[in-house]
């Protein structure tokens with residue numbers, strides 16, 4: 001479950017006074033129940049990535065109240081935020097794979113952070129590599145992969161630990177239609193298992209194929225919740 005009340009976010013502009021720093025989000029209020037799925041829509045610059053950054057605990061709101069998986073982020077200790085981060089899966093727009101680690105180890109990271117036994121890690125990583133069609137690329141380094149392959153590694157890493165909250169920024173921009181459809185089936189399964197999911201996208205044909213509740217931003221404000 002996530003809940004925002006009048007959340008605002010302003011980037012720190014080096015050298016700027018508070019008043020002239022850019023405001024990315026203003027008075028955002030909405031809630032998503034456990035297992036809920038939301039499209040996050042809006043034109044470029046509307047604030048989608050900034051909102052995902054707050055939900056991913058990459059920054060704290062500069063106004064309002066943000067509650068994620070039962071924790072009030074404004075009051076949470078660093079240790080509590082670190083624990084919470086391990087329950088969140090993120091697919092970044094630019095993938096953010098570790099370039100010097102083989103595909104296998106990139107995907108294994110969330111499980112190893114949970115200190116899962118290595119034989120379990122091996123089984124789970126091989127199963128998801130099969131699922132994303134990359135079984136033969138386990139030992140490759142990310143820079144040796146195509147954009148679509150890197151995006152599938154990023155997706156595998158984001159979901160392997162069955163996160164309670166899944167955040168995805170344009171997760172289909174390097175995928176073909178068949179792969180995008182498979183990703184939506186995965187999201188559907190995860191949502192059925194109780195994962196709360198937010199997906200930022202400009203992919204209109206995907207939204208038409210998979211209609212769902214929409215959160216739409218315009219100039220940092222929430223203009224649709226339904």
Ligand SMILES: Nc1ncnc2c1ncn2[C@@H]1O[C@H](COP(=O)(O)OP(=O)(O)OP(=O)(O)O)[C@@H](O)[C@H]1O
Pocket residue numbers: 011022023024042043044045046047048049050051
């Ligand atoms: N690191 C940053 N520092 C300062 N301002 C930023 C930063 N990142 C984004 N912004 C500003 O915040 C506002 C919202 O940007 P954001 O990236 O959240 O939009 P978006 O909806 O994700 O756009 P896109 O669809 O192009 O990814 C914009 O005015 C942008 O210029």
